[in-house]
Amino acid sequence: MNLQQLRYVVATAEHRTMTDAARSLYIAQPALSRAIRDLERELGMTLFARSGRGVVVTAQGRRVVKLAKEALEAVSEIEALATHTHSGGGELRIASPPTLEPGLAGRLLPAYVAEHPGVRVQIVRSDGRDGVVHAIREQRADLGLTDLPVPADLVSHPLERQEIVLISPPGLDLPDTVPMIRLNGMRLILPPPGSARRREFDQLFATYGVRPIVAAETDERGAWPSLVRTASASLLWYRGTAEQAVKAGLVVRSLDPPLRRVVALVHARRRLPAVAQDFLTSAENGRAI
Known part of the structure; x- marks a missing residue:
């Protein structure tokens, strides 16, 4: 068992079809199906029951999905802690389309940087809303600034x-x-x-x-x-x-x-690194809506 397999399990449970889960993970659907089968064989249990419209999480599968999410969140926290330790403050990556960068750089970032001078902020320039979503799914960004709506696998915090x-x-x-x-x-x-x-x-x-x-x-x-x-x-x-x-x-x-x-900060459905949570709190305190 490895972290990649756990990510596959969580994505399959969230999307309820192998095709959609594979698309979100940017892998081929047969490769995802094979990885899930290998994990089920290794664990000696059935995680997903196949149906004509997709997959259904079994009772055992629900328990595994819950633990997999907790494990992935723990890994993210460890990675964030390591980044914080080595950089003297941490790094925050925010995906944004060029049209929203002026508001990000001119209004949201100054207040945050003033309170967190040791954090290095990187703006991940993205091509519109789709680019922001891809940057978060690919873990190239911790947060994204975009207009709504966004896919259901992301959490949104409306700002203005x-x-x-x-x-x-x-x-x-x-x-x-x-x-x-x-x-x-x-x-x-x-x-x-x-x-x-x-x-x-x-x-x-x-x-x-x-x-x-x-x-x-x-x-x-x-x-x-x-x-x-x-x-x-x-x-x-x-x-x-x-x-x-x-x-x-x-x-x-x-x-x-x-x-x-509506413009919002968005992120994946997992526990945020401390630097990202601090930025989200700062932005929400100054939001217009």
Whole structure:
């Protein structure tokens, strides 16, 4: 028996299908099934009963899953303790998409760093919400900052609601608050097709019955202000980017009805390292919602 097998057992119990569990672990489904069978043979017990729709945890399996979670949490604590001892304060890794980094670096981190000067904080830049989720599942980050919703295997702690606004080049004949129907036929800069963010926008457009004109498709957020000007197109994004847009000479307008997304800190369903728990407590004490 090894830690990898214990992680496989926990993932299978949480996802209830071998296919979904294998996907979350980034391994092939046959390899996961084989590892579970080998462990069951080694233990001399059946952990999962196979069914047409997936797997069901047996009575013995439930006990093993509980102990496996406790063992994995203990290992995480030992690793966190070792990191704390060797670094003189520990390391905290936070996954964030570029659009939320200004709020993370400008508002959440200063208060935490002031109270924990010995902790080294690493921002793991991630590609949108999916990137944050993958960074946590792959244990490349202790916490993630993203908008909701996230998959059920992660725990979320809502911090604030961020407004989605329309960022446009100057000179457009638009009211201060733009009705959603005015997006119909408007030139917009959108995320690439197939991305999670693009699917959300497409669903939003379908809800309000609008068909914008795609002026550009990119996730290069640093190039957006200049792209809005050169492409004479507008952009839908968080008000948190408004300051940068205004400095670039662009116009920021609210939408009607207003659109808001809940931004949260998220993490895996396991005991957090002390440095991560301290950051979570600090952020929740200063949250807006």
